[in-house]
Every structure is written in structure tokens, then in C-alpha cells.
Amino acid sequence: MKIQNISLSSKDKITLFDNFATMLGAGISILEAVDSMLEDSKGNQKKLLENLRKDLTQGQQISSSFARYPGTFDKVTLNIIRASEEAGTLDVTLKDIKKHIQKEMEFKDKIQSAMIYPSLILVVFVGIMLxxxxxxxxxxxxxFSRMKVELPLATQIMLNVSNFITTYPIQLIIGVIAFIAGFIYLFRTKKSFILGIFFSLPMISGLVKQIDITRFTRSxxxxxxxxxxxxxxxxxxxEVVSRKDMRQLVKHIQTAVMSGKDVSDAVRDAKGLVPMIVIKLIEAGxxxxSLDVAMQNISENMDYEV
Known part of the structure; x- marks a missing residue:
């Protein structure tokens, strides 16, 4: 299987899955649906559909064709599509995936909106300090120099910083650029390490945990x-959670379930990591x-809280 670099935006994926689901639900064959969508598509979506049509005519399934685009379709989506193909519920499942992507988009918008205010405050603070x-x-x-008095340490530090900024502005700018470039390099090479530090920050940790629980339960x-x-x-x-401790918890739950324990009992082992309401809803499910329904209810509840 040749990996392709074609990527689709979330909106394009919503359109793709929605059109697919609607036409399949109306009794239109997969190939006919692809041909219909090809007439109105353009750009990367058109390329993807052309490749999909070629794969389908060669006897491949949609999930196998989409697996060539790991940057566009994650493993969760691919496995859901594969399972629905085997069960004959592709139209219903594609609708669910579309809703999932919509929820994820709304979720990201909420997070970005929540981060705007503190980011703005930080920018204003840095600007005022400069x-x-x-x-x-x-x-x-x-x-102070004319007064010839001994200054407190904090004041002396501020004077030294101010003197450095006004005396060496070019060097400072170069240093800032070098720092940013170094950070970008580290982020690309040591992404998990950098994110681990970022996610452990007091102001971020709680939010990321809620996001992880929401994404985990939704998936x-x-x-x-x-x-x-x-x-x-x-x-x-x-694969959908960001924090290391959350990944370890999900892995622990999997191991516990394989040994015969309930999901709720396994979640209880991580004291303080998961809210009690989540554990109770899982237990009830x-x-x-109806664990799937319980997970959906939890994700909606956590989504609202975030």
C-alpha cells in the first residue's frame, strides 16, 4: 500500500462523509456515489476520490483506500469504517463519523476561544513590561545614580535588564530569534517531551485532562x-489522548479488561485523575x-464543562 500525502481539512472531511452517508442511505452504490461526488469536487478531495474510485474498481474497500492517507484519516476512523463495512452499516457509521468531526471542530473552537483571553493578557503584560x-x-x-543610594536587589535587577535592552537591542533581537528557532527545532525533534512539560503546567494541566477525557470517551x-x-x-x-498519565490509564484499563475486570474498576485505580461522576456513569453503562451511550453522555458532559 502506497502512502499518499493528500490531506483534507475538517470541513472537507465532513462534506465527504456526509455526502457518502446520504447517498449510500438512499440506496446508491458506492461507485455511483463516488462518481457523483467527483463531478463537484476539486483539489485534494478530487484526487482522493479519483484514487478511491480506482481502488474500488480493483476490489478494495473504502477503509483500505483511506488507509493510504494516515495524515487525513486516523486509526480510529479507519477501524470504525472497516468494522461498519463488515457489518453492512456504512451509511450510519459515516454519519456518526461526520458528527464526531463536527464535535471535534466545535471543541477546538471552544479551546481556542478559551485561550484567547489569557494569551491577550500575556501579550499586553509583555508589551507593558517592555x-x-x-x-x-x-x-x-x-x-537613582544621582542619589547614590544602595538599591534593593529587585530594583537593581530591573535596572540591569533595562540597561541591557537599551544598550544591546540588536543582540537581544538576535537572541530572541535564536531562542524561537531553537524551540521550534526542539518541538519538532522532542515533541512529546516539550508537550509533556507544557501539559504539566498548573494552568494547563487541568484543561488538558478534561480535553483528554472528552476525546477518550467520544472515541x-x-x-x-x-x-x-x-x-x-x-x-x-x-492515540487520542495527550497526557502521558492518561495514556497510561487507558493502557491500564485495557490490561485490566483483558484480565476480566470492569472498566469502572480499572478507572478507579487512578485516584484523582478521573472525576467520580465519570466513573459512576461508566459503571452504570x-x-x-450500554457503555457506548454512557461514553457519549460523558463526552457531552465534559465538552460542556470545557
Whole structure:
């Protein structure tokens, strides 16, 4: 299987899955659906559909064709499609995937909106500090020098920083650029390490945990609804969480389930990591045989809280 670099935006994927689901639900064959979409598509979507049509005529399934685009379709999506192809519920599942992508888009928008205010505050703070250090402190420094008094350490540090900024502006700019370039390089080469530090920050840690729980439960709901076994769903869901401790928890749940324990009991082992309401909802879902619904309810609840 040749890996392709074709990528689609979330909106394009929503359109793709929605059109597919609608036409398949109306009784139109897969090839006819692809041909219809090809007439209105363009860009990467057209290339993907052309390749899909070629694969379908060669006897491949949609999931096999989409597997050539790991940058566009993650393992969760591919396995859900594969399971639905085997179960004959492709139209329903594609609708569910479309809703999942829509939820994820809305979720990202909420996170970005939530981050705008603190980011703005940080930018304003840095700007004010630069103005003070560049224009105010130098004037104060001349006053202090005439007074010839011993200054507190904090004041002396501010004077030194101000003096450095005003004396070596070019070197400072070069240093900032070098720092940014170094950070970008480290992020690309040591991404998991950098993210681990970032996710452990007090202001970020709680938010990331809520995001992870939301994504985990949403993925679990989608996977279980598609008929994927619990252990397989847990295996795939490890990829949707960001925090290391959350990945370890999901792996622990999978191991515990394989040894005969309930999901809720395994989650309880991680004291303080998962809210009690989540554990109780999972437990209720297990008792009623509707774990997929319970996971969906949890994701919606956590989505609202974030």
C-alpha cells in the first residue's frame, strides 16, 4: 500500500462523509456515489476520490483506500469504517463519523476561544513590561545614580535588564530569534517531551485532562457503537489522548479488561485523575449494557464543562 500525502481539512472531511452517508442511505452504490461526488469536487478531495474510485474498481474497500492517507484519516476512523463495512452499516457509521468531526471542530473552537483571553493578557503584560524597561526605567536609573543610594536587589535587577535592552537591542533581537528557532527545532525533534512539560503546567494541566477525557470517551463511544470489541477500542483510544498519565490509564484499563475486570474498576485505580461522576456513569453503562451511550453522555458532559 502506497502512502499518499493528500490531506483534507475538517470541513472537507465532513462534506465527504456526509455526502457518502446520504447517498449510500438512499440506496446508491458506492461507485455511483463516488462518481457523483467527483463531478463537484476539486483539489485534494478530487484526487482522493479519483484514487478511491480506482481502488474500488480493483476490489478494495473504502477503509483500505483511506488507509493510504494516515495524515487525513486516523486509526480510529479507519477501524470504525472497516468494522461498519463488515457489518453492512456504512451509511450510519459515516454519519456518526461526520458528527464526531463536527464535535471535534466545535471543541477546538471552544479551546481556542478559551485561550484567547489569557494569551491577550500575556501579550499586553509583555508589551507593558517592555515599555517600562525601555522608557521608564532608564529615566529612573539616572535619578537613582544621582542619589547614590544602595538599591534593593529587585530594583537593581530591573535596572540591569533595562540597561541591557537599551544598550544591546540588536543582540537581544538576535537572541530572541535564536531562542524561537531553537524551540521550534526542539518541538519538532522532542515533541512529546516539550508537550509533556507544557501539559504539566498548573494552568494547563487541568484543561488538558478534561480535553483528554472528552476525546477518550467520544472515541470510545464511536468505536463501541461501530461494533469494535472493548479491548480493541481501548487500544485505539490511546492515540487520542495527550497526557502521558492518561495514556497510561487507558493502557491500564485495557490490561485490566483483558484480565476480566470492569472498566469502572480499572478507572478507579487512578485516584484523582478521573472525576467520580465519570466513573459512576461508566459503571452504570456497564450494568445496563450500554457503555457506548454512557461514553457519549460523558463526552457531552465534559465538552460542556470545557
Amino acid at each position: 515599555l517600562i524597561l525601555t522608557f521608564v526605567i532608564p529615566k529612573m536609573a539616572s535619578v 470510545m463511544s464511536l468505536l463501541l457503537s461501530a461494533g469494535i470489541p472493548l479491548t480493541g477500542a481501548l487500544e485505539l483510544s490511546q 456497564e450494568k445496563t449494557g
